[in-house]
Amino acid sequence: MTEKKQLLIYAHYYIPDTASTGQILRELAEGMLDIFDITVICVVPSYLGTIEENYKTQKYYEEEINGVKVLRIRVPEFNKTNKISRIKNILGYFFGAMATTFKVGKLDYVFSISQPPILGGLIGVIGKWVKHAKYIYNIQDFNPEQTMAVGYSKNPLLLKVMMWFDKFSCKHSDLVITVGRDLVDTMKKRFKGKKLPNIALINNWIDENQIYPLPRNHEKVVVFKKQYGLDGKFVIMYSGNIGLYYDLENIIKVIEKFKGAKTPDVRDVVFAFVGAGSILDKLVLYVRKHCMENVVFIPYQDKADLNYSLNAGDVHLCVNAKGIKGVSCPSKYYGLAASGKPVIGILEQDSEVQWLIEQSGNGLCCEPGDYAGIEKMIGWFIKMAGTVELTDMGRKGRTYLEKNLTKEISIEKYKKCILEC
Template sequence: MKRRVLIYAHYYAPDVASTGQILQDIAEGMLDDFEVTVICVVPSYTGVIHEKYKKRKYFFEKLNGVNVVRVRVPEFSKENKLSRIKNILTYFYLGVLATRKIGEQDVVFSISQPPILGGILGLFGSWLKRAKYIYNIQDFNPEQIMSVGYSNNNIFLKLAMSLDKFTCRHADMVITVGRDLVETLKKRFANKDVPRYAMINNWIDEQNVYPLSRKNVNVLAFKKKYGLEGKFVVMYSGNIGLYYDLEGLMRVIYEFKPGTTMYDGREVIFAFVGAGTILNKLKEYVKENKMRNVCFIPYQDKSKLIYSLNAGDVHLCVNARGIKGVSCPSKAYGIMAVGKPIIGVLEAGTEIRSIIDESGCGKCCEPGDYEKIKKIIQWYIENDSAEMGERGRLILEKRLTKNRSVKEYINIIKGL
């Protein structure tokens, strides 16, 4: 009989959240070895919920061999803190109740989303099921919240830190997604009695996301739809949120006036693909400053990601200052998968900055160094960087594949 694994995913397919896609790969990738159940919210990453998911509290289905239990949550706005808190607390409460509706489990797996509560939910689940517990830290909180000043409530921050350290101590294994995140885990415990841990890189499915010709019909259709035809596209694809200093980046982009052309004569355009907390702020800035060389494109379905990523000539992978050791921008793996060069605005010593520097698949600078960011963008405008992108794809195929990382998760679970 196969061992049973319960995953708390928060967001899961068909939602477009990057963590949901990673957890889908893990869940489906381990079906040969384990029976897998996922507890998640109904599809709602954008904040909007389809009417069919408002009729009852729980929805049970089988998706690609995985048992999925979806819990109903209230709609929310990414710009409204209270609505988001209500949404998250509902997921936590109904997630605990949903745990009682499924059978015995041998291993419980949860991620650090939503912040703090994702870990606590997994710990509660492991206690309820008397199972081993794996805590996968995608982002360290409250460190991430503190780094961007999202909250200055010291009582809340101390409580949050105590709770997440408690979760780490009681996990049978803590898994992080970057070398710098490992150092943060050690620092939390002052290098004494550090919980058992491992580091596994995130990924993208490189078999389904790969380089395409500029003349590919679907890439051309994407460009035509969003006004990118014949342009040199500097693209940002992902969450347009708090942790990336995109407002500072927009001020750099302002320096590149409409009509700026690259060495082969194409006009330069900056494309932002996605949604998030500060999207409307960026749109307002663009409107006020009459930036006709900036466009905003909605999130793309997973099946269309290959075309949107290939539509970019060079991609931005950015973090705000202070994110080192706290978060790892997994969007870099998608950029490397399609063989595009990277503009990395990342602190030295971070996982993704190290990968870019080691492979030579892009040019990097420190967050907040706006003059250097401008110079790097200018360099890409003036030079052929195709070989850089090719190097990224090669290093991805060599040591950052989906199957390699998923097998590492499987081996850890087998070893518990």
């Protein structure tokens, strides 16, 4: 029997944290155990900012989860709306991960993602040098491009330094893996055709065996709807991070125009936001101030319940802010497609998910910032509520995913690319 290769993954967040990248990396790690022995270095569970008491007594924790060795670092708690506390938390992970690397034995490969921004790439380079291993850099989001796109920082010197460091990480990788066609284009633009790093495209995924279409009257879907006041209503759902990169503060103003709206079959129209994030409080305040009874806020759902919450939506919103094309890819889309629901895409033309929606026939899209277009599109979906056309849109998304975007397809691509780099 051939001895397995040793692979270290810097994950930042990992199960049981609800971060989408943490879930992807968990499934990737467990899916590659047939050819790799895998160690993950991550923080103690803390995606929402707080840390459970049982993770506050030591600096490091060692666990094994489904065959994967997990080394956890205790980091400072943080508030997502406070930049200083977030920076302290991120630096705690970065320096803790550096120290933890020395606790790991001989390695053949080091794998890191682009989170936290810039530092995620750098820790991979350091791991490569310390362990004399090959380095795979998985770019889920490009920074500083993302920082620039949403105006999180406008300091030109800081942005220039960030760009230099992330290009440095790319140059010192043996392979860069991105998650969208538009992200591949961004990499090419960064290097302007000069000494372009080895690059591959592998889509993210959802486990299509865990997220799948359920009948409208499924017991647990009905329970979820009743719990949050969605029963008997036409539900337009946003599920995921309620954060900076989705223009939700402006989209909520469009939603306000649908107060009291009903479908042709006389169902009330309700907009459900499932999740948490840095602008959730702002949305809640806006909804209260404007007496928007057509909006419901629902907390993050456990992974075991995600299929029921996604199936509770009649239509799903998939959103990115203007300027995110080529910078970030909303992985939430794969869950929407897997659930067999039609999608309202507020996405830039030729971005990865816009392309997938158009290619599959899974929904309709318009440009971020086109608020009149967004209003018109939402109105069309309400008008078409209960029709065969909407059902077919959802079915087409699921069919396309089963043929092209399954968990198994993507994980096999990762195995092949890593072994060949």
